[in-house]
Amino acid sequence: xxxxxxxxxxxxxxxxxxxxxxGENLLKVLLENKAAVPHYCYHPGLSIAGACRMCFVEVEGQxxxxxxxxxxxxxxxxxxxxxxxxxxxxKWNLAFHLINHPLDCPICDQAGECGLQNYYMKHGKYNSDxxxxxxxxxxxxxxxxxxxLDTERCILCSRCVRFFDEVPKTSEMAIxxxxxxxxxxxxxxxxxxxxxxxxxxxxxxxxxxxxxxFRFKKRVWFLKDVDSVCPGCSTGCNVTxxxxxxxxxTYRMRPRLNEEVNSYWMCDYGRLRYKQxxxxxxxLAPLKKVKGNLLPIDWKNAxxxxxxxxxxxxxxxxxxxxxxxxxELEAVYHFFTQTxxxxxxxxxxxxxxxxxxxxxxxxxxxxxxxxxxGLLSIAKKYNLENQDLFYFEQQLKTKSWKTLxxxxxxxxxxxxxxxxxxxxxxxxxxKILIGTHISHATPFFDLILPTLTxxxxxxxxxxxxxxxxxxxxxxxxxEEAKPIAEVLCx
Ligand code: SF4
Ligand code: SF4
Ligand code: FES
Numbered sequence: 001x002x003x004x005x006x007x008x009x010x011x012x013x014x015x016x017x018x019x020x021x022x023g024e025n026l027l028k029v030l031l032e033n034k035a036a037v038p039h040y041c042y043h044p045g046l047s048i049a050g051a052c053r054m055c056f057v058e059v060e061g062q063x064x065x066x067x068x069x070x071x072x073x074x075x076x077x078x079x080x081x082x083x084x085x086x087x088x089x090x091k092w093n094l095a096f097h098l099i100n101h102p103l104d105c106p107i108c109d110q111a112g113e114c115g116l117q118n119y120y121m122k123h124g125k126y127n128s129d130x131x132x133x134x135x136x137x138x139x140x141x142x143x144x145x146x147x148x149l150d151t152e153r154c155i156l157c158s159r160c161v162r163f164f165d166e167v168p169k170t171s172e173m174a175i176x177x178x179x180x181x182x183x184x185x186x187x188x189x190x191x192x193x194x195x196x197x198x199x200x201x202x203x204x205x206x207x208x209x210x211x212x213x214f215r216f217k218k219r220v221w222f223l224k225d226v227d228s229v230c231p232g233c234s235t236g237c238n239v240t241x242x243x244x245x246x247x248x249x250t251y252r253m254r255p256r257l258n259e260e261v262n263s264y265w266m267c268d269y270g271r272l273r274y275k276q277x278x279x280x281x282x283x284l285a286p287l288k289k290v291k292g293n294l295l296p297i298d299w300k301n302a303x304x305x306x307x308x309x310x311x312x313x314x315x316x317x318x319x320x321x322x323x324x325x326x327x328e329l330e331a332v333y334h335f336f337t338q339t340x341x342x343x344x345x346x347x348x349x350x351x352x353x354x355x356x357x358x359x360x361x362x363x364x365x366x367x368x369x370x371x372x373x374g375l376l377s378i379a380k381k382y383n384l385e386n387q388d389l390f391y392f393e394q395q396l397k398t399k400s401w402k403t404l405x406x407x408x409x410x411x412x413x414x415x416x417x418x419x420x421x422x423x424x425x426x427x428x429x430x431k432i433l434i435g436t437h438i439s440h441a442t443p444f445f446d447l448i449l450p451t452l453t454x455x456x457x458x459x460x461x462x463x464x465x466x467x468x469x470x471x472x473x474x475x476x477x478x479e480e481a482k483p484i485a486e487v488l489c490x
Contacts, residue, residue, distance in 0.1 A: 007074040007435045014082060026071040026079070027055050035081045038090055038119045040097075040205045041157040042069035042367045045264040046166055052097070052478030054119070056089045057081045065089060078459065090123040098133045100180060101206075102152045110207030112220040134342065135180045140202065144192030145214050146268055154184040154208035160200040167265060168196040168362060175251075183207065189278075195267045195360045202254055203264075211252070213272065218244060218251045224438060227256060227324035229412065229461050231454045232270030234356070234367040235464030237262035241455050242273065243474040248456050249387045250274045250474055262461065267364045276411055277477055281437055285480045294448065299482070303489055305447055309403055309430055310340060316403040317344040317428075319392060322369035323410040325459025325471065328484040329371070329378045332407060335488050339383055344401070346382050346392035348374055348409075348421075356464045365464060368411070371455075374462035394425050406445075410453055434487055450481040455482060464470065 006021035014031050020029040028044055030037050040052035048070050056065040060078035065085060067409060097116065104113050137151040161173045161184075172186045172194070186192060192200075201211045223242040230237040230253065238258040243250045253274040255266035286296040286302035297305075310316075318336050322464065336345050355366045369375075379385040403426055422444050423432070433445040436453050455474040462468050 003175040006373050009073060010078075010080040011073055011076070022073060022075070024073045025069065025426050026057070026073055026077075027068040027075050030068055030079065030081060035079075036122075037068060037081050038094075038123060040155055041068060041159060042425070043159050043162075043203055046162045046203075049162060049300060052155065052157050053093050054090060056086055056093075058083050059123055063210065066332075073466045075119075079332075087123065090119075090246065091125045093312070094119055094123050095125040095128070097155050099130060100137075100152065100255060101155070102134065102150075104150070104207065107180075107211045108153065108207035109215045110153075111131075111206075114207060115205030121153070126332070137183055142212075143189075145453060146197050147192055148210045148212055149184070150208050150210070151183045151185065152208075153206050154204075155206055156182055156184065157205060159203045159208060160184065163200055163203060164192075164194075167199070168194045168482070170194045170196075173200075193353065194271075195269060195363065195364060196265060198268050198271050199265050206475075209308075210343065212380055213275075214252050217408060222246075224474075226472045226474045228253075228474070229370065229469045230266060230270040230273060231370040231461070231471075232267070232273045232368065233365040234364050234369060234464040235270075235358075236461055236467065236469050237266040237270055237361050237363060238369060238469070239266060239270075241474045243455065245475060248475045248477055249279075250477065252276050259466075260466070261469075262363055262426045265269065265363065267360065267362070269364060273362060273411060274455065276437065277455045280352075282422070282453075282478045282481070283436060283442075283448055284478055285394065285439055286450065287448040294443070294445075302447070302449060306432070306449070306487075306489065309432065312402070312444065313453060315399070315401045316340060316342050316404045317395075317399070317401045317406070317407065318342070319346050319348065321348045321409045322375040322377065324371065324373040324375075324484070325457065326371060326374035326408060326462060327377060327459045328457075329375050331484055331488070331490060333382045333384070334379055335490060336405075337384075344386045344387075345379075345382070346389065346395075346396070346397075347379055347384075348389045348413055349376060350390060351385070356481070369409075369465065370449075370461040370463070373464065373466050374460065374468075377462070393421065393424060401428050403430040403432070405432045405434065408433050408437070408439075410436045434484070449487045450478060451484055451487050452481050457479065 008019045009022045038101045039053050039055040041049045050070045055068045057068045058080040139150045141149045143149045164173050165171050201209045202389050205482050227243050228241045229238050238256040239253045242252045285296040288297045318408045346404050357366045359366050431445045434449045457477050460468050
C-alpha cells in the first residue's frame, strides 16, 4: 500500500502537530517534517538495523529515549528530538563512533558530504577523553572493478551489507570479528562484481567505500547538480548529474528516487554512461572528407556543404537511432518529410525484437536505448513506423540513393552492428553523420556534424513503460557541438 493511501494520524513533533500515515516509520516521518535527527544506519530503501544508535528521540509516555528508526507512528504520539537528554546521547554516541576513526578528512573523498563531519559540527563532544591508541585497520583495498575500501573509516552501520543482501541479492559483504576488531569486508576477499556495486558508495555515510572512477578527481563543493535521466537503457533511471560549471565537465551520475522506475538505485553500466560526454572521444568540430582524410572545417563551411547536399538531393535517405530526445526526433521527421520532402526515413528499432526484458534481474534492460518508445510514436505520427532497419537493408539492395544522412547513436555500444549496416550502403555517394562520438564508423562518412550529448540539452525520453521523463542540460563540454535544430539549419 502506498503511504498516500494509508490512514493518517495526528502526531506532535517538537510541539508542532502534523499528520502522518499510521504505522509509518517514525524516523522517516521526522525527516520528512524537517526534524534534523542524526542517523547513519537507517536508509528508506533498506531494512532496519538499529546499529548506529544515533537517531534517539524522546516519546511522551515512554520510560526512556528510543531509536526512532525502529519505532512506528501512532495516534497522538508526542515526540521530542532536541531535549538535553537526546543531545547528550547523540554527543556520546558520536564520540564512540569516532574512537577508532582515522584523521583522514583532508584526503578523504567523502569530505563535504560526510555524515561524521557534518554531525560532529552539530553534535560533537570536541574534547576527547580517549587515552588509548586507535585500533588500526586495513586501508586502500580494491574490492571490485569500481570500489575501494578503507576499513578504518567504516562506522559499521551495515548499510552496504543490507544493500547487497536485499537489492542485488548477491550478499558479498559482511561485518567480521567482534568488538573493536569488527571490520567490514567481502566474503573470502571475493571481488564485488555485480552490476550495482556503486550504489554502496552512495549509501555509505562516510568515506569507507569510494568510487574508483570519482575518487581524488574533484572536491564535491565545486560541483553543481541537475536532475536528469540515464540514457543507458529503456528503463530510464532517474539520476542527478554532477558537473563542474567552470571546467564544463561532468564528473558523476547518481540515482535519484523514483519509486515507479528505479527506487533509490541505478546500475553501474548506466552510471558510467556519463563518461560518453567527455571531450576525449567526442567529435570536436565539423569534419569534411578531403582526399580520403577527414579534416576539421568551421560551421559556416559545414552549413554551406550541408545546404548544397540538400539542394542536389532528390534521392536522399535518413537513418535515425532512438538515442535522441522526442523533441529532436520530431524536428528530424518534420524537417525531412516537410522541407526535404522525402519519406525515406528509417529507424534502427526492430519492432518484433524490441524487448522490455531485464537482463540482470533488477533494472538493466536489453534495449540499450533511452527513447525507443518516443521514436516509435513519432514515426507512427508520420506513418513511417514500419520503416525499420530490416526494411532499410532491403531497400538498400534495390534503391539507388545518392545521399544517406545518419543520426548516429550517442552511445556507440548501444547498436553494436552499426557499421556493418552502413557497409551495405557503400554505393551511396554522399554520406553524412550527425552525432557525438568518434567511432569505428566515422571514416565511412564524407561530412560529420557534431551535436549534443544527453548532459548538454533539455528534452524528453519515453521509457519502456511509456513514461515521459525530462532530461536537463548540465554543461556543454564541446563548444562546437550544436543542437539538432542548428545542425539542420531549421
Ligand atoms: S562500509 Fe560504509 S556502508 Fe558499509 S558498514 Fe561501513 S560505514 Fe556502513
Ligand atoms: S538500468 Fe538502464 S536506465 Fe537504469 S542506470 Fe542502468 S542503464 Fe541506466
Ligand atoms: S538510524 Fe536508528 S539506529 Fe541507526
